[in-house]
């Protein structure tokens with residue numbers, strides 16, 4: 001398939017307009033380099049790394065692939081600003097920012113020649129990201145695993161709104177797991193797609209096997225948004241989330257709920273595979289995840305499905 005004229009492929013210098021979302025505890029150098037080597041754009045998920053560890057992962061990615069890769073930085077995290085510094089020092093060429101304002105760091109990154117993409121949950125914030133100088137936006141619908149917008153806009157509603165609102169290219173995210181969904185995103189205005197949960201459940205992701213198996217076993221309805229009052233997160237329903245939600249419903253103060261969540265819940269769930277007491281960050285696309293393929297297998301399937309979907313549309 002020839003994507004040589006595709007805006008996202010040209011922006012990043014990649015073969016296929018497929019981005020592997022940055023993911024805490026799941027996307028280290030092994031996953032990011034595998035995606036980049038398969039022709040997509042791999043992103044290191046810096047959100048679960050201290051600055052020294054991010055440096056190490058950048059160095060390892062450079063060794064593992066000669067192709068473009070990037071770093072995802074949740075700006076509101078403890079090390080948001082420090083991770084921007086690391087990316088500048090290490091001359092990382094592509095940075096995706098999320099969970100925070102793109103106002104502060106985008107100008108600095110742009111001055112250094114970095115391609116900057118910001119993750120947004122609606123058209124208004126997409127416009128703001130464009131005004132800050134971002135080169136593209138990721139429009140992430142509420143189906144997505146991880147931190148979620150408060151309004152809960154679905155991908156189907158939001159993608160065309162974002163595509164119409166900005167002149168920079170839109171990368172669609174939230175609920176994409178195969179080539180048919182990728183084609184649907186393109187029909188709704190996307191120039192590229194970002195997949196999170198589907199890549200977390202591949203061989204190369206650093207997520208625990210029990211987490212990956214939980215994604216395979218879960219149906220979409222088990223991937224719920226919780227922690228609504230503080231910071232909405234979509235993760236799989238388990239004993240811990242049930243307890244959290246019943247305390248929340250009983251009016252437990254937010255501070256107490258945050259104490260229960262603690263600091264290491266996503267590490268416990270995604271990385272250590274504690275399926276009962278950990279936070280199993282994952283999206284509704286679990287509905288359609290039936291196996292744990294290698295990145296190369298997944299990319300081949302995705303692109304075949306994308307092509308087949310075009311044929312099936314034109315046949316109708």
Ligand SMILES: Cc1cc2nc3c(=O)[nH]c(=O)nc-3n(C[C@H](O)[C@H](O)[C@H](O)COP(=O)(O)O)c2cc1C
Pocket residue numbers: 020021022023024025026045046047048072073074097098099119140143144145146147173174175176194195196197198200270281282283284285
């Ligand atoms: C385990 C996990 C961890 C995530 N961590 C982050 C993160 O650190 N930063 C971020 O911007 N998005 C994060 N996300 C969101 C993904 O980057 C991606 O945008 C999202 O998963 C896309 O929706 P999908 O899960 O339906 O594919 C995470 C998602 C998952 C499943």
